[in-house]
Amino acid sequence: MIGIFDSGFGGLTVMRHIQALLPFEEILYFGDTARLPYGDKSPKTITEYCLENSTFLVEKGIDTLVIACHSACSVALSSLRVHFSIPIIGIIEYGLSEIPQDAKVIVILGTRATIAAGLYEKRIHARFPEAEILPIACPLFVPLVEEGYSDHVVASLVAKEYLRPLREKKVDAVILGCTHYPLLQKVLEQELKDIPLIDPAAACALALAQMHKPSGLNEAAPRHTFYVSDHPEKFRTLGEVFLQEPIVAIKNVHS
Amino acid sequence: MIGIFDSGFGGLTVMRHIQALLPFEEILYFGDTARLPYGDKSPKTITEYCLENSTFLVEKGIDTLVIACHSACSVALSSLRVHFSIPIIGIIEYGLSEIPQDAKVIVILGTRATIAAGLYEKRIHARFPEAEILPIACPLFVPLVEEGYSDHVVASLVAKEYLRPLREKKVDAVILGCTHYPLLQKVLEQELKDIPLIDPAAACALALAQMHKPSGLNEAAPRHTFYVSDHPEKFRTLGEVFLQEPIVAIKNVHS
Numbered sequence: 001m002i003g004i005f006d007s008g009f010g011g012l013t014v015m016r017h018i019q020a021l022l023p024f025e026e027i028l029y030f031g032d033t034a035r036l037p038y039g040d041k042s043p044k045t046i047t048e049y050c051l052e053n054s055t056f057l058v059e060k061g062i063d064t065l066v067i068a069c070h071s072a073c074s075v076a077l078s079s080l081r082v083h084f085s086i087p088i089i090g091i092i093e094y095g096l097s098e099i100p101q102d103a104k105v106i107v108i109l110g111t112r113a114t115i116a117a118g119l120y121e122k123r124i125h126a127r128f129p130e131a132e133i134l135p136i137a138c139p140l141f142v143p144l145v146e147e148g149y150s151d152h153v154v155a156s157l158v159a160k161e162y163l164r165p166l167r168e169k170k171v172d173a174v175i176l177g178c179t180h181y182p183l184l185q186k187v188l189e190q191e192l193k194d195i196p197l198i199d200p201a202a203a204c205a206l207a208l209a210q211m212h213k214p215s216g217l218n219e220a221a222p223r224h225t226f227y228v229s230d231h232p233e234k235f236r237t238l239g240e241v242f243l244q245e246p247i248v249a250i251k252n253v254h255s
Numbered sequence: 256m257i258g259i260f261d262s263g264f265g266g267l268t269v270m271r272h273i274q275a276l277l278p279f280e281e282i283l284y285f286g287d288t289a290r291l292p293y294g295d296k297s298p299k300t301i302t303e304y305c306l307e308n309s310t311f312l313v314e315k316g317i318d319t320l321v322i323a324c325h326s327a328c329s330v331a332l333s334s335l336r337v338h339f340s341i342p343i344i345g346i347i348e349y350g351l352s353e354i355p356q357d358a359k360v361i362v363i364l365g366t367r368a369t370i371a372a373g374l375y376e377k378r379i380h381a382r383f384p385e386a387e388i389l390p391i392a393c394p395l396f397v398p399l400v401e402e403g404y405s406d407h408v409v410a411s412l413v414a415k416e417y418l419r420p421l422r423e424k425k426v427d428a429v430i431l432g433c434t435h436y437p438l439l440q441k442v443l444e445q446e447l448k449d450i451p452l453i454d455p456a457a458a459c460a461l462a463l464a465q466m467h468k469p470s471g472l473n474e475a476a477p478r479h480t481f482y483v484s485d486h487p488e489k490f491r492t493l494g495e496v497f498l499q500e501p502i503v504a505i506k507n508v509h510s
Contacts, residue, residue, distance in 0.1 A: 034300045035290050042486035045289045143398040154416075157409050231297035 002212065003062030004029045005053050008036035009146065009235075010179030011068030012242035014091060017205035018066070019224075025214060026222040030057055030253070031239070034229035037142055038071040039111025039178070046113060050076035051083060056227070056253055058084055064212055066204070067091060070110055070177050074117035089208050092119055095175060095200030096127055103172035105132045109162070110177030112137045120177055134169070138162045138178075145180040146238060155187045163191050171195050183242075226250045257467065258317030259284045260308050263291035264401065264490075265434030266323030267497035269346060272460035273321070274479075280469060281477040285312055285508070286494070289484035292397055293326040294366025294433070301368060305331035306338060311482070311508055313339055319467055321459070322346060325365055325432050329372035344463050347374055350430060350455030351382055358383060358427035363390045364417070365432030366397065375432055389424070393417045393433070400435040401493060410442045418446050426450050438497075481505045 002018065004011050008031045015029055030053050032038075038046050050072050054065055066089045067073040067080065073090040081088055092114075099106060106128060108120045115137040124133050140158050149155050175198050176182055182199045189197065228235045232250035239247045257273065259266050263286045270284055285308050287293075293301050305327050309320055321344045322328040322335065328345040336343055347369075354361060361383060363375045370392040379388050395413050404410050430453050431437055437454045444452065483490045487505035494502045 034296060040489075041289060042489055045485045140398055140402050140404070143395055147395050149395070149413075152416075154409050154412050157412070158404075161407075161409075230300045234295075234297055 001026045001028060001060075001062045001215065002064050002066060002208070003027075003054075003057035003060070004066045004068050005050070005057060005072070006031055006069040006179065007038040007049075007072060008033050009238050009242045010142075011066075012239055013179045013182055013199075014066065014068040014201045014204060015224075016243060017201045018208060021205050021209040022212065022214065023221055024219070025212070027224040028057055028060055028062055029224065029226045031226065031228045031235060033231075033235055037111070038069060039113050039142060040139060041071075041113060043075045043113070043117065046072055047076040047079050050080055053229075054080055054084060058086065062086065064089065064208065066208060068179060068201075068204075070120075070179065071113040074110075074114040074119045077119070087211065089204060089211075091179070091200050091204045092177070093123070094203035094207055095198050096124060097203065098196070098198045099124070099128065099173040099175075100196070103128060103131055105134065105169055105171045107166060107171050107174040108133065108135045108177050109138050109141075109174060109181060110135065111142065112139050114177050120175065124175075131172075134165065134171075136162055136165065138181075141178065141184060142180045145183045150183045151186060155184060156190060159184070159187050159191050166192075173198055175200070223249060227253045229253050256281045256283060256315075256317045257319050257321060257463070258282075258309075258312035258315070259321045259323050260305070260312060260327070261286055261323040261434065262293040262304075262327060263288050264493050264497045265397075266321075267494055268434050268437055268454075269321065269323040269456045269459060270479075271498060272456050273463060276460050276464040277467065277469065278476055279474070280467070282479040283312055283315055283317055284479060284481045286481065286483045286490060288486075288490055292366070293324060294368050294397060295394060296326075296368060298330045298368070298372065301327060302331040302334050305335055309335055309339060313341065317341065319344065319463065321463060323434060323456075323459075325375075325434065326368040329365075329369040329374045332374070342466065344459060344466075346434070346455050346459045347432070348378070349458035349462055350453045351379060352458065353451070353453045354379075354383065354428040354430075355451070358386055360387045360389065360424055360426045362421060362426050362429045363388065363432050364393050364396075364429060364436060365390065367392045367394050369432050375430065379430075386427075389420065389426075391417055391420065393436075396433065396439060397435045400438045405438045406441060410439060411445060414439070414442050414446050421447075428453055430455070478504060482508045484508050 073092040328347040
């Protein structure tokens with residue numbers, strides 16, 4: 001049984017990829033909707049939340065944990081690995097293989113917490129020691145996506161502001177370092193033209209599929225369970241936009 | 256000693272008015288920065304947070320509690336009054352006297368939680384039973400203000416979207432039902448022209464000043480203490496934008 005943990009909704013874009021590759025595997029999803037967003041909170045607070053939420057999933061019997069939230073992963077991945085003995089897949093560890101080998105300028109877009117943590121930067125630098133790395137915090141992207149403004153001119157204007165430092169640059173790759181950003185793909189493509197946009201979700205799901213031993217118990221697609229810390233019904237509408245399919249079983253973690 | 260409680264930063268705009276009227280009164284401010292924002296969360300979750308945060312302030316020895324957050328107030332005011340015996344001032348109870356007596360169309364702008372709770376609507380209806388009341392949820396206003404976009408064209412475009420239902424209406428008054436919205440005054444005035452914008456903060460502070468017995472112990476302006484649930488330093492920068500003066504003593508509630 002696979003556990004996916006996210007601050008709220010974004011991790012559902014990762015779950016979509018995992019479901020496609022492991023259709024018979026049961027998934028427990030945890031969205032910390034009572035305390036979201038994580039992207040502007042401090043490392044200490046985010047780490048505490050991650051430990052609590054992961055403990056909840058581990059106690060439910062998952063055998064692999066996916067940290068689908070880049071902010072959580074950037075800040076707490078190493079603490080989580082010290083704390084739990086099951087395999088932990090952190091979304092931030094994937095996607096770098098899609099960066100062109102000869103990339104000279106690599107951009108990371110993320111929340112303030114992800115950018116401040118510097119983990120993406122460090123990992124990209126290890127692989128592309130000569131490349132210039134430009135981390136850009138884009139804090140308004142998450143609320144814009146969650147409020148349905150992904151295709152609105154407002155999203156384009158905000159993207160223009162955030163991407164202003166790239167105007168004079170020849171950029172070779174842009175990492176979408178937040179699970180909400182793939183929903184802004186159109187707006188980002190308008191602004192960035194032919195620069196490859198890299199969403200680590202697919203590579204993360206592939207790595208999971210390669211290492212995960214299927215439980216082999218299910219012959220039909222299993223019914224996944226979604227746990228949330230706020231009211232279950234509030235999760236459904238926006239959750240279905242991210243997952244792109246109906247969400248049936250939503251439970252509150254406290255009840 | 257006065258306690259002010261808010262989900263994060265917005266309550267500082269209320270504190271400014273209270274300081275001006277009660278300059279010798281010591282204030283304890285609580286901003287729940289580890290769990291903000293409240294505006295999109297469920298009544299149950301918001302009420303739990305309000306009870307916890309108010310308990311913290313009451314145990315610190317405050318003799319009056321101000322609920323400066325409209326979302327918190329809309330949802331939890333009556334529970335808080337049942338739970339605590341000290342006087343509780345709820346921001347949502349003020350400002351209505353500034354609505355023109357003959358108002359026929361009254362607009363309430365607020366977070367999703369404030370609008371869904373319907374408390375403003377109920378109170379306005381009791382006072383203006385003949386008036387048409389138009390509640391409008393404006394969930395993007397808070398992140399726009401917090402990200403410094405208050406005077407940006409993006410804020411104007413978002414305001415245009417939210418205020419679209421008012422285009423054919425002759426509106427007599429607009430209640431700014433969230434402590435962040437006064438920072439959008441310029442943008443809202445552009446859109447709403449000469450319609451009075453009512454910020455309940457001043458009336459709320461005046462009511463407090465009238466009922467509050469000064470402790471009479473201080474001869475100089477006291478040093479106020481700011482408690483936050485996330486990292487103290489993260490509170491300072493944005494906090495000073497809202498309070499419009501330096502913030503010195505910030506403490507984490509857990510340490």
